[in-house]
Amino acid sequence: MSDSKSLQTRDESLAFFGTIIAGQSHELTNVLNIISELAGLQLDLLRAEDQGSPVNLPRLQEVAARIQKQVHRGETIIRTINGFAHSADLPVAVFDLKEAIERVLFLAERPARLARVELVSGLPPESIVLESNPFCLQQAVFTCIDLALQSASDIRQVAVDYVLGGDGAEIRVTSADHLAQDENTDDRMELLRFLLERIGGSVVKGPGEESSGILVFRVPQHHGGESEVP
Amino acid sequence: MKIESVLLVDDEVEFVKTLAERMRARGLDVEYTTNGKDAIECAKAKTFDAVVLDLAMPGMNGIETLKVLLKDHPDLQIILLSGQATVGDAVEATKLGAVDVFEKPTDIETLVEKIREARAARLALEQKHALDEIDRIMSSKGW
Numbered sequence: 001m002s003d004s005k006s007l008q009t010r011d012e013s014l015a016f017f018g019t020i021i022a023g024q025s026h027e028l029t030n031v032l033n034i035i036s037e038l039a040g041l042q043l044d045l046l047r048a049e050d051q052g053s054p055v056n057l058p059r060l061q062e063v064a065a066r067i068q069k070q071v072h073r074g075e076t077i078i079r080t081i082n083g084f085a086h087s088a089d090l091p092v093a094v095f096d097l098k099e100a101i102e103r104v105l106f107l108a109e110r111p112a113r114l115a116r117v118e119l120v121s122g123l124p125p126e127s128i129v130l131e132s133n134p135f136c137l138q139q140a141v142f143t144c145i146d147l148a149l150q151s152a153s154d155i156r157q158v159a160v161d162y163v164l165g166g167d168g169a170e171i172r173v174t175s176a177d178h179l180a181q182d183e184n185t186d187d188r189m190e191l192l193r194f195l196l197e198r199i200g201g202s203v204v205k206g207p208g209e210e211s212s213g214i215l216v217f218r219v220p221q222h223h224g225g226e227s228e229v230p
Numbered sequence: 231m232k233i234e235s236v237l238l239v240d241d242e243v244e245f246v247k248t249l250a251e252r253m254r255a256r257g258l259d260v261e262y263t264t265n266g267k268d269a270i271e272c273a274k275a276k277t278f279d280a281v282v283l284d285l286a287m288p289g290m291n292g293i294e295t296l297k298v299l300l301k302d303h304p305d306l307q308i309i310l311l312s313g314q315a316t317v318g319d320a321v322e323a324t325k326l327g328a329v330d331v332f333e334k335p336t337d338i339e340t341l342v343e344k345i346r347e348a349r350a351a352r353l354a355l356e357q358k359h360a361l362d363e364i365d366r367i368m369s370s371k372g373w
Contacts, residue, residue, distance in 0.1 A: 029313040030242050036335035037248040116288045
């Protein structure tokens with residue numbers, strides 16, 4: 001890869017990292033705002049007791065359960081962000097393909113919701129352990145989802161799945177709507193090819209081909225690590 | 231008896247539901263929706279003293295919703311309540327006609343007070359329009 005391409009890819013990766021962190025920080029803010037209102041509601045109920053009303057224990061318990069639910073939601077967000085941030089620690093790591101894609105699906109839930117697109121996980125039960133660059137792989141999946149979200153028009157549904165085989169996996173992002181064919185798509189596809197180059201992968205099916213709502217790329221099980229077959 | 235009526239618009243269902251519960255406990259007449267499109271329909275069906283509007287929502291965002299609401303109901307008192315508003319958003323919303331911008335989490339008493347002020351402002355505008363109309367009729371009759 002040329003120096004300018006390498007710099008461009010680095011900038012894109014930083015932008016991807018920023019998009020994810022900003023989105024999840026908003027999600028976490030939402031959680032804290034809900035907890036704040038629920039805590040306020042509990043105080044309202046307790047103040048009512050000060051004013052002579054009997055303690056409404058079932059109501060207080062119900063509000064406490066709603067707070068716990070939000071705490072759990074916040075924990076999931078933090079755990080996912082943490083896993084995502086650490087995926088950039090090493091250029092090559094051993095990781096589970098399904099876990100990495102599930103993480104991307106979780107992180108893409110917010111942009112999908114804002115784009116009013118339903119994000120569907122069609123991930124199979126089986127997975128493989130990859131020896132590759134997890135950050136690049138996640139960015140590649142997100143780039144495909146992002147492209148599909150931007151193309152969403154009528155049906156507004158995007159599904160992600162993969163097929164194992166041939167010493168690797170084929171990852172598919174399927175939009176119920178046709179993928180747009182414009183300058184933005186060309187830029188996204190160029191970025192996808194840069195990313196795949198870094199993990200030894202390749203685009204199998206892109207926009208403008210037979211199935212215009214499907215993006216498919218292939219990644220090898222081993223790339224850049226000690227187990228890589230030359 | 232005066233009861234302030236308010237429409238809350240926020241895509242976080244749990245947030246908007248809880249805020250509605252707290253406002254009802256303070257004597258307000260509260261309705262809520264989770265998107266801009268429904269908010270526009272609600273405002274067509276009923277006159278609200280104020281609309282409390284989130285900024286980041288799927289589909290129509292807060293600014294887009296604010297524009298349509300004010301186009302349909304120029305006297306509507308719109309308060310933005312957002313967890314992610316930038317200074318630029320606040321300036322834009324105010325320029326477009328929002329009466330105030332609050333950052334989440336906000337003190338409920340402050341927000342309720344603002345809604346009470348909004349009702350007073352809306353009634354004052356209504357009265358002004360009525361007086362203007364009387365003036366116009368009197369002028370047209372040469373009285």
